[in-house]
Every structure is written in C-alpha cells, then in structure tokens.
Amino acid sequence: MVIGMVFGEGKKTLGEQAYEIIRENILTLRLKPGQTVYESEFSTMLNISRTPVREAVRALHIEQLIDVLPQRGMKIALISERKVEETRFVRESLEVSAICNIVDQWEPAQTKYQDLYRALASNLQSQKQVIQNGDAVQFLQADEAFHRLLLSAIGNATLVSVVSQMRGHLNRVRLLSLQEIPYTEGLVREHEQLLEALQSKDRDRATSILSAHLSRVSEDIQVVKDKYPDYFTD
Amino acid sequence: MVIGMVFGEGKKTLGEQAYEIIRENILTLRLKPGQTVYESEFSTMLNISRTPVREAVRALHIEQLIDVLPQRGMKIALISERKVEETRFVRESLEVSAICNIVDQWEPAQTKYQDLYRALASNLQSQKQVIQNGDAVQFLQADEAFHRLLLSAIGNATLVSVVSQMRGHLNRVRLLSLQEIPYTEGLVREHEQLLEALQSKDRDRATSILSAHLSRVSEDIQVVKDKYPDYFTD
DNA sequence: TATTGTATACTTGTATTCAAGTCAATGTAC
DNA sequence: GTACATTGACTTGAATACAAGTATACAATA
DSSP, X not given: OOOOOOOOOSSOOHHHHHHHHHHHHHHTTSSOTTOEEOHHHHHHHHTSXXXXXXXXXXXXXXXXXXXXXXXXXXXXXXXXXXXXXXXXXXXHHHHHHHXXXXXXXXXXXXXXXHHHHHHXXXXXXXXXXXXXXXXXXXXXXXXXXXHHHHHHTTTOHHHHHHHHHHHHHHHHHHHHHXXXXXXXXXXXXXXXXXXXXXXXTOHHHHHHHHHHHHHHHHHHHHHHHHHOGGGEEO | OOOOOOOOXXXXXXXXXXXXXXXXXXHTTSSOTTOEEOHHHHHHHHTSOHHXXXXXXXXXXXXXXXXXXXXXXXXXXXXEHHHHHHHHHHHHHHHHHHHHHHHHHOOTTSHHHHHHHHHXXXXXXXXXXXXXXXXXXXXXXXXXXHHHHHHHTTTOHHHHHHHHHHHHHHHHHHHHHHHHSOOHHHHHHHHHHHHHHHHTTOHHHHHHHHHHHHHHHHHHHHHHHHHOGGGEEO
C-alpha cells in the first residue's frame, strides 16, 4: 500500500521516526488525499506496535494532514483550497517579514551575509541542475532548501518551523502543479531576481518578487483542481 | 501539586481534555517553569491512565512547553528569552499583516465591520471592568479575546491558530509582568487607539500602534527576569 | 418485497503490562 | 577514607490487552 518506508538510525523514538515517514509519504502523494488508512496498517508496515504509530498519527492529526473518524478509521486529508489560501497567506506574511529583516540589516562587508549569498547562489546552481531530469520532488526539495536558507538567516528557529509547517499544506499542490505545468525555469528566475534584489538592498523589489513568487500557488491550484478533482475539497 | 483540574463534558477524547487542562495549568503558572513532573502524577491527578496523559504530554512537548528527559521525567519548560523574542516576531508579523488586510477592506457601511466594531468596543468595556479587581489572568483573557476578534475578522483560521500557539510562549511573561508592573490602563488605551485607527482607516497608524503594543513584552521580560530568575533560561 | 433486528468483524480509545534506561543509596574491596 | 560495583526503586518507551462504537451482511418478520 505504501512504499519507501525505512527506519533510519539515531536516538529518535519510534513515534518520531514514524511521524517523519508517514508525513513524507503524505506530502509526496504516495498516500493519496482522501485515501482511507488504519493504524494497524502502519503498524504492520513499519513493524512496530500501534502505540508509536498512534503518537505519529495524533501529531499529523493536529497538523490537519490526517482526519480521524472515531471507531471508523482515518483518511489522508483532502487538499482544501481554503486551507491552501490560509497557509499561503501566513507563509507570505512571515517570509516577507523575514526578507525585510534581512534587507534592512544587509551589509555586504559582513562575512555572514557573504556566506548567505554564496549558499543561495550555490543552491541556484543545484536548482538548474535538477531541472534537467525533471523530477518534481527533487526540485521541490531544492526550492525548499533555498527558502530555508533565507529564513534561517534571521536566526528565528520558530519562524522557520512555522513556515515549514505551513509548507506541509502547500507541498501537494505544488507537486501536482509542477507535474502539470512545468514552469520551473520561471521559478528559478524569480529566485535569481530575489537574490539580485537582496544584493542591491532593494527592499520593495525583494518583497514584491517574493509575494508574487509565493502567490503562484493560488493560481496553480485552479488548474490541478480540475485535473485531480478527487484530491480536493471546498 | 496542581489544582484546578476538572474534566468537562463533551465528545472530546480524554487525551484532548488532558491537553487543555495541563496546558492551562502551565500558562497560568500553577505549574512552575522548571518544575519536574511525571506522567503518573497527571495520571492519578486526572484519574485516567497513562495513555491519554501521554498523548497530551507529547503534544505539549511538540509545542515546546514541556521538556522530556527520557527515563528521567519531564520538566515544565523554562521561559526562554530567545523563544519569547522569536514568537513575538512571528506574532507581530502576522497580526500586522492581518490588520493591514482589515484596514484595506474596511468599509464602514458593511454590517460585518459594524459588528466587528461593536464587538471590539464591547470587549474594551469588559477590559475596563476587569481592571478594577486587578486579576491578571482575567485581564489576559480579555486581552486575548480582543486580539482574537481582530484576527478572526479576516477569516483565516490557520492564522488564528498559529498566533494562539505563539501566545503560549508569551503568556507567562505577560502574566508575571502584569503582576509586577500594572500598566493595564496603558494597554487598554492602546487597544482604544488601535480601534480609532481602524475606524479612520489609518493603516500606518494602526500598524505602528500594534507593533509597539506587541513589542512591550520585549521590555517587560527584562524586569520579570530579574524578579524570577529561576523561571528563565538563556 | 421491503424493513427491521441482530450477529459479527472491523475500527479507534483507553488501560495495563512489559522492557529498558537512570540515578541514588549501599556495600565492598583496596 | 576512597573508588567502584551492585542493587533497587524510580522513570519513560513500547507492546499488548481490553472496551466500546460503527458498518455491513444477513436472517426474521411484516
């Protein structure tokens, strides 16, 4: 029923590992929106008892990635256009705040900003590389890394974590739309423009590019919604 | 060890009820920052088994309100100045975005905005009432209600929920500072000014009042940190 | 035939039991 | 006296057992 579930090493609890594995399978659509799943499935699949599975499932329920129907089972949450718009708004607010914060403090002389620039530039190259083989999941990972680099620069771990939680509700739409409308080149160009705006300390340009960049999902959702009506609600 | 733990009625699971009760006890400082607690304590206290207690505790651990020391117990999270500043930033970003959204769409003719105005004005009266008996917890509840009314107006449930999560890390500082520095009148006046700015559609004034209003905690924390050093880390 | 009651095989929710790590007290060798 | 091994009483982590709600198949009944 699900593939790609392998436990890693480390001192994480089984529940934490199960959470990461199941979440990953939801975000990459290996678990289909609307699909019915049971705790016992995950339990046998991961070869652990229901207790840590339940811990993982409750966390995903709080995150609204899983709907629980008491005594009847669980369903992988459908993609909600409303939820996508809500999380998009939150993400845009936070990323715009963050970029303002960076631009205002940007001093080309400081090594930490030179490091940031180099890291972003390097990531841009990876993005271009990844475009070649056209793997949407891989591109999304590079895209996430780019934004994460930016956000991490202001040193606010809570903000990074909130944005990454919001991303959970945007990822599936982005994945579908990348498969349907491959405009990855455009996205990479926007990343480049953002980097330029940062370098020239152009606050207004940076925020407007970022806003437009993050707003694309609102348009894309209409297309994929028609293509995959079963995955959506609202 | 803890008081005020009573189960309510409803169709919530024991785990969800336990979560709310324990969280409330943390935010109101009945459970002291740094205090060691055990699953079995909550279990006997609430007269339920460890399983739903554990569910509640894991959620609070994810929220970073409880630190888990494997095989050794748990500690109520100390107040982290860093975490307070991080959550303050996130909250301010989101509330400012929300207020901009409202001001831009504010049309005095619309009944929904008239309702909002009335609700806010009514809440302001409650705030003034509550000031009289000087109960910090009660005032914080009214304050929370005021901000929640504003946020709810833009119809973004995710944003409301994120802000309320952030509030969890600000509440304890606010509670302590209200007990030490009773400037509640000032806070109420800022609420009034914010409402005026809204009414006159003065976007810049609204955002600057709100920013200043939400930034107070950064100053207050220094005072209470000296008064209650045991409650803090960083 | 249509409907209703019921047994049954599921599910999640909760309680209990077992496993394994931590720490402090205690006893012992040196 | 001091270092060190050992024991035992704790803890959380994980597995299992039990309780209770839900849907479905199906037989009894009008």
